[in-house]
Amino acid sequence: MMHNIYGKGKVGYNAEDIDMLVVHIPPLEVWYVLPVGVFAPNISLRLYPNIRVRTRRWERYREAWGLFTGKPAKQYPGQGG
Numbered sequence: 001m002m003h004n005i006y007g008k009g010k011v012g013y014n015a016e017d018i019d020m021l022v023v024h025i026p027p028l029e030v031w032y033v034l035p036v037g038v039f040a041p042n043i044s045l046r047l048y049p050n051i052r053v054r055t056r057r058w059e060r061y062r063e064a065w066g067l068f069t070g071k072p073a074k075q076y077p078g079q080g081g
Contacts, residue, residue: 014040020067025049033064 013021015036023032023045030049038061039045047058060073067073 012043023047031063031065032058032061033067034058034061035067 013036018036020036021032021034021039023034024030025032025047028049032047034045045058049062060075061067062074064073
């Protein structure tokens with residue numbers, strides 16, 4: 001994941017910078033709570049909250065507020081880990 005820092009350009013997030021990335025999609029009032037370890041290798045994320053997609057990679061982290069207290073993310077059929 002990248003973010004811009006004035007004067008430095010694009011800089012990546014890592015586990016030393018943040019623990020979780022919380023994404024809000026206002027038109028749908030949907031939230032995703034992603035631990036840094038699950039997205040850190042990626043430079044971008046594609047979330048499909050209102051479209052049925054074959055791979056539901058990030059859906060287990062939708063409204064996953066329990067991650068802040070140590071509860072596991074949701075599991076979906078056919079989804080490992």
